[in-house]
Amino acid sequence: MLNKINTVKDHLMGAKEKRGRYKEDFRREILNSARELFINEGYEKFSMRGLAKKIDYSPTTIYLYFKDKDDLLIAICEEVAEQFLANLSRIRAHPSKPLEALRQAMLYFIEFAFDNPNQYKVFFLTRPNVYGTQEEFMERESMARNSYLEFRKIVQECIGAGKLRRMDIDVLTQVLATATHGLIAITTYHKNFPWADRKVLAITLVDGLLRGFQK
Amino acid sequence: MLNKINTVKDHLMGAKEKRGRYKEDFRREILNSARELFINEGYEKFSMRGLAKKIDYSPTTIYLYFKDKDDLLIAICEEVAEQFLANLSRIRAHPSKPLEALRQAMLYFIEFAFDNPNQYKVFFLTRPNVYGTQEEFMERESMARNSYLEFRKIVQECIGAGKLRRMDIDVLTQVLATATHGLIAITTYHKNFPWADRKVLAITLVDGLLRGFQK
DNA sequence: AAAGATAAATTAAATATGTTAAATAAAATT
DNA sequence: AATTTTATTTAACATATTTAATTTATCTTT
Known part of the structure; x- marks a missing residue:
């Protein structure tokens, strides 16, 4: 499960930048979970659905941050x-x-x-x-x-x-x-x-x- | 599509051996088709379903000759x-x-x-x-x-x-x-x-x- | 040659994969 | 508060391997 982390200077930024930062961070968080899954479970067992379950989002969400x-x-x-x-x-x-x-x-x-x-x-x-x-x-x-x-x-x-x-x-x-x-x-x-x-x-x-x- | 080929001395053999020979030959024929499919289509495109279609049998039939x-x-x-x-x-x-x-x-x-x-x-x-x-x-x-x-x-x-x-x-x-x-x-x-x-x-x-x- | 037993093959279905389209929920803007 | 934009999910499609149940074919025995 991911934690939403943007907190420090949210009020200082425009909403557009906030969005962008959120999106970047989220992408990074997914990547971290994916890497972890790889290390623990191995290459052949890795799946998009498995990753989705790990980060506690639906599989389709991943496709908003990664093309495929x-x-x-x-x-x-x-x-x-x-x-x-x-x-x-x-x-x-x-x-x-x-x-x-x-x-x-x-x-x-x-x-x-x-x-x-x-x-x-x-x-x-x-x-x-x-x-x-x-x-x-x-x-x-x-x-x-x-x-x-x-x-x-x-x-x-x-x-x-x-x-x-x-x-x-x-x-x-x-x-x-x-x-x-x-x-x-x-x-x-x-x-x-x-x-x-x-x-x-x-x-x-x-x-x-x-x-x-x-x- | 495979041709059933046991013909030569079918009448000379007991039925049990005939069965065994048929099974062996069939296994070999599947193998030949599988290899051919590999060479033509490549490793990543190979599938049990594709093989089944090629030999004109249902996918499950293959499982009678190969464990998996x-x-x-x-x-x-x-x-x-x-x-x-x-x-x-x-x-x-x-x-x-x-x-x-x-x-x-x-x-x-x-x-x-x-x-x-x-x-x-x-x-x-x-x-x-x-x-x-x-x-x-x-x-x-x-x-x-x-x-x-x-x-x-x-x-x-x-x-x-x-x-x-x-x-x-x-x-x-x-x-x-x-x-x-x-x-x-x-x-x-x-x-x-x-x-x-x-x-x-x-x-x-x-x-x-x-x-x-x-x- | 007919009845029963065995083997072979298929159909149906369970499970899992990546991925897309449509629908919904949330947030930001006006 | 209403509207537009963004984020997320649900439902579904297409394909994969594989198991269980069922049908079809073949052999054996009487």
Whole structure:
């Protein structure tokens, strides 16, 4: 159940702004509940009707704040990406040893996913076209895109410092990212398989990859 | 629409066997239609109702041959794995250059997935626990498990021949497999992202990985 | 060949999903 | 206080998986 929260300076504002603020806050509250539901119940059990019950409004109300389920999913993705991006930037702020920064970034990527499996599922394993067409993606300002670019910068610095082989920056970035994604995706999605210890797998993968692309 | 096909030696068999054979054949026919529907319409559009319409039976009839949708999905997975395994074994039949065999196996893995995106989706991106619990998986005879073991053998031979670093065989196998999976999964699932050429990515990944784990 | 038993298939229905259109309640404006 | 605008809900549609009850077909036995 949501609490209506606009109280502080209601009397100071015009009604129009009050409306807008209310609408924004409500949207945020729905988003918070949705995220919580995701974390607790998991990706596959999440439903609009379930969310409606949780926030104690009718399902249709959600559609006044989000175009459809995809729209809500994207919003959650963006939140996750924002959080992820913040930590990634912090890692890049240590430019003394670029290769070590890259190593840490990849390991953090894995750790983040292991710690937030449901967010990761929303982000990477929702059905395609959620973020629009190919052309749109890189043009539209989004945390998802920015995360990629941030990771790309880290790789760039390694090449620039002569620590990694000089090659197409996007190819290398994508190879490193997708390989890392693979470990995360399959171990969190296919829990039935008798995997080796995930941390061992993570370190082995990252060190192997970096060794493979080192000069 | 299915054709009832038991004709050849119906009169030679007892009725009980005839029934059994009919049931088996019918199950197989449903499976074939289901696979076809998958390939043509894609994973997300597949439904029991659609399948029922295609085979010109009521939806409930399918439930007489498959416990539920998961059961049918597993059956398709096994078919895919069987096909995959057959080709993998053929690659391993060239033991002269084990590292080249491994390289080819990985590239084949990727190629197979790119050529059969929908089968791949069923196999790797259906929801979890489809194959039972952790313990069951390796005990139960399944094509999925056998494929893993076959790939493991190839890796084993590379280590045995001194071509790869001596390390835990399962860790190495899983790292190579999951990294490869990552490239496949994310490029077939997130088509919206402006990926580099997939073949370039594939070769870069495989060569980089092998270089990273070479002695 | 007819009657009874077994198997196969269907119809009907229960439950759950996302979503839209029409109706109602609440709030703001005049 | 009346009217217009905004917020919310109720009812309904379309589709999904799946179970129970019922009908149809097939086999077995006399």
